[in-house]
Amino acid sequence: MSDVLDILDVERPSTPEVSKETILGTDARKNKLMQKRKLIEATFKRPEGMHRELYALLFSDARDNPPLLPTDSSQGYKRNKAKLGIRRVRPWRWMPFTNPARKDGVMLCHWRRLADEGKEYPFAKFNKQVPVPTYTEAEYQQHLASSQWSRAETDHLLDLCRRFDQRFLIVRDRWDTTRFPTGRSVEDLKERYYGICQTLARIRAPPGQEPKGRAFDADHERRRKEQLLKLYDRTTEQVEEEQTLLGELRKIELRKKEREKKTQDLQKLITAADNSAEARRVERKGPKKKLSVQKSSRAEPGAVESAGIRFPDFKACGVSLRSHRMKLPASVGQKKTKAIEQLLQELGVELNPTPSDEVCQNFNELRSDMVLLYELKLALATCEYELQTLRHQFEVLAPDRAAATAAAVGVPPPGGATALSGTSSIGIGSTLGASTTELGSISDTPARGISE
Structure with missing residues (x-):
């Protein structure tokens, strides 16, 4: 009937649609479960400040209290039991064996699989021996004879190196002092052994080919051990003194770097002062032009290369006030700004003069x-x-x-440096005074013109 009504486009009465959920009544169950879940969540709300992982340890999914004793729950993963007795166990046997690394032919026993019977001892491959050189009587007499070492001592040394794989500490311990009462240190043994190796490699090398290897420096090794022993025998006071000296050395290096940096900055300042004074001297020597000529050839504010202040250039800007050229940039700190204002007040110069072209340029200079x-x-x-x-x-x-050096070098007394600073300040102050007078004469002219 509903399909017919839909085809005829007839409105159906507002009756609840019959569905599987309404017949089975699952909607009501779902609503009850949702309400119960919301009630449980509202009851067991996680406190503020508690981590989610910690709160999950307090309650399970069913919101049950945690058990007092650990229990084995059927839910979750299960451990697989070891499956024993499925395969047949491989047979092992206690059998004798010989170690190829030993020359005495001793017979030992160990457990071994029957399948490995008759195979070579697995640890025999690690039996690596260092080849010890041998020599003939002619080679010894021609190249290896030494006044400090006899033939018997040399043979005994090579025999011990062959027995103990060149472990020179063991060779020194097993040295036969009854036959050879002359005491030999580890450095002496190494020097003799490596000297023989290098000599034999050189005489046996083919013509035109240099043998590889370096001679053993026994003196260097002795000095190294002495230094290491002295370093090990230091007391606590000596270690602290060394740390203090290292700290002072770092401070000296830092002061040296700072002094070099200050020297470079001072050199830049002196160079800038010389260039500025030279440029001003050249300008004063030139012929003075009239004000109209000066106005026609307007000075560019950014053309003056100043080491003190770098004023911004308004060439690429649009319309701007001329007084903006006299504005101090942000790179000038407050201390320098206050010092400039104090000097201007001492020289009797206005802080904001009339901003003509020449006034702006000279005021910035x-x-x-x-x-x-x-x-x-x-x-x-x-x-x-x-x-x-x-x-x-x-x-x-x-x-x-100190007194003799000061008299010989001619160091001035402590007041000399102060006098020098006063002289330099007066000299530069007179230069600034001349610039101020020139600035005042320039700034008065436009003012009179405006008043007229």
């Missing part, structure tokens, strides 16, 4: 020279402090030589 003067004073103070520190250290370490 003036402040750049002020910053250069400030940096030179700081560098001079640092050099004076280092000089006084080194002089004091020299007087403490060598008081007798």
Whole structure:
């Protein structure tokens, strides 16, 4: 009937549709289970701050309390039992064997599979022996004879090296002191043995081919052991003293690097000051032009290469105020800014003069020279402090030589450096004063023109 109503496009009465769930009643069961689950989740809510893994250990999936004693649950993985007795056990037998590494032919016994009977001893492949050279009577008389070693001692040395696989500590321990009372150290044994090996390799090498290998340096080995023994026998105070000396060495290296960096910075400042003074001297020697000519040939604010302050260039910008050219960049710190303002007040220069082209250029040059003067004073103070520190250290370490050295070299008294700093400050201050006078004459002219 429902299909007919759908074909005729007739609205059906609002009756519940009969389905499998409504017949079996599973919807109601699902709703009850969902409500029960929500109730359980609301009851067993995880406290705030507790990790999920810790909360999972407190309750199981059925929200049961944890058991007091460990129980074996049927749910989960099961361990597979060992399946014994399925295959037949391979037979083993206690049987004798001989070790090829031994020359005495001793017979030993061990457990071994019957399938491996008759095979070679598996550890025989690790029996590696170092070949010890042999020589003839003619070779010994011509090349190996030595005034410090006899033929019997040499043969005994090679025999022990062959028996104990060149383990020279064991060779030194097994040395026959009854036959050869002359004491031989490990370095002496190594030097004689490796000297024989190198000599035989050289005389037996084919013509035109150099043998590989190096001679054993016994003196170097003795010095190495002595140094190692001294290092091992150090006391706690000596170790602490060495650590202190290493720390002082690192400090000296750091101070050296800082001193080199300060020297480079000071050299840059001196070079910049010389270049600035030379450029100003050339400008003063040139003929003075009229104000109209100066206005026509406008000075570019970014053309002045200043080591003190690098002012921004407004060439590529659009419309901008001329006073922005006199604005200090952000790279200038607060200390330098306050020092510039204090110097301008001492020289009687306005902090914000009339921003014409020439005023902007000269005002920027003036402040750049002020910053250069400030940096030179700081560098001079640092050099004076280092000089006084080194002089004091020299007087403490060598008081007798300090006065003689100062008189011979002609070191000025402590007030000499201060006098020098005052002279340099006056010299640069006079230069700044001349620049200030020029700036004032330039800044007054546009002002009068505007007032007229």
